[in-house]
Amino acid sequence: MHIPQDELQKFQSGTMDTEEMIHFLEHMEQCDFCLDQLLQEEETASVPAPSYLQEEIMKKASSPEVTASRKIRETAYWFRLLCAGLRTAVGMGVALIMLFSVSQSDFTTLRPSRETRTKISSSFNIGSGLNWISEQVGSHLYEHSQNISDNLNDLTNKIINGGK
Structure with missing residues (x-):
C-alpha cells in the first residue's frame, strides 16, 4: 500500500509527529514509487521569494556600476564587431586590387633587357629563357604582393591598437 497524498503534504509542511515520520521514512526506504512521487512533488513545489527581494534586485539592476558594466560589455562587443568587419573589408579590398592588377597585366609585352635577349638568342633551348622570364615575373x-600585405598588416594593427 502506498502513502496517500495528504501524508506527502503533511511531510512537506513538517506537521507530522514522530511516530508518523518514522513510519513514513520506513515506507520511503522500501517503496520506490512513493519516493518518486515525493521527489516530483519537491521539484514542482515552489517557494515564494521574500517580498523585499524584488526591491533589492531592482535597486541593484539600476545601480551605476551594473549599468556601466552593461554598457562596457555592449561597447566592447560592437568594437570587436567593427574590427572584424574592417579586417574583412581590407582583406577583400586587397584581394580585389591584386586580382584586377594581375588580370590587366599583359605579360606578352614584357621587353627583356639586352643582356636577356643575348642569352635567349644564344641559347638553342628557348624554353630556358622563357622559364627565366617567368621566374622573374613571379x-x-x-615581392610586390608581400609589400602590399605588410602595409595592410601595419594598417590594421594601427586601427586595432588605436593609432599606435
Missing part, C-alpha cells in the same frame, strides 16, 4: 609579383 619573383616581382611575390
Whole structure:
C-alpha cells in the first residue's frame, strides 16, 4: 500500500509527529514509487521569494556600476564587431586590387633587357629563357604582393591598437 497524498503534504509542511515520520521514512526506504512521487512533488513545489527581494534586485539592476558594466560589455562587443568587419573589408579590398592588377597585366609585352635577349638568342633551348622570364615575373609579383600585405598588416594593427 502506498502513502496517500495528504501524508506527502503533511511531510512537506513538517506537521507530522514522530511516530508518523518514522513510519513514513520506513515506507520511503522500501517503496520506490512513493519516493518518486515525493521527489516530483519537491521539484514542482515552489517557494515564494521574500517580498523585499524584488526591491533589492531592482535597486541593484539600476545601480551605476551594473549599468556601466552593461554598457562596457555592449561597447566592447560592437568594437570587436567593427574590427572584424574592417579586417574583412581590407582583406577583400586587397584581394580585389591584386586580382584586377594581375588580370590587366599583359605579360606578352614584357621587353627583356639586352643582356636577356643575348642569352635567349644564344641559347638553342628557348624554353630556358622563357622559364627565366617567368621566374622573374613571379619573383616581382611575390615581392610586390608581400609589400602590399605588410602595409595592410601595419594598417590594421594601427586601427586595432588605436593609432599606435
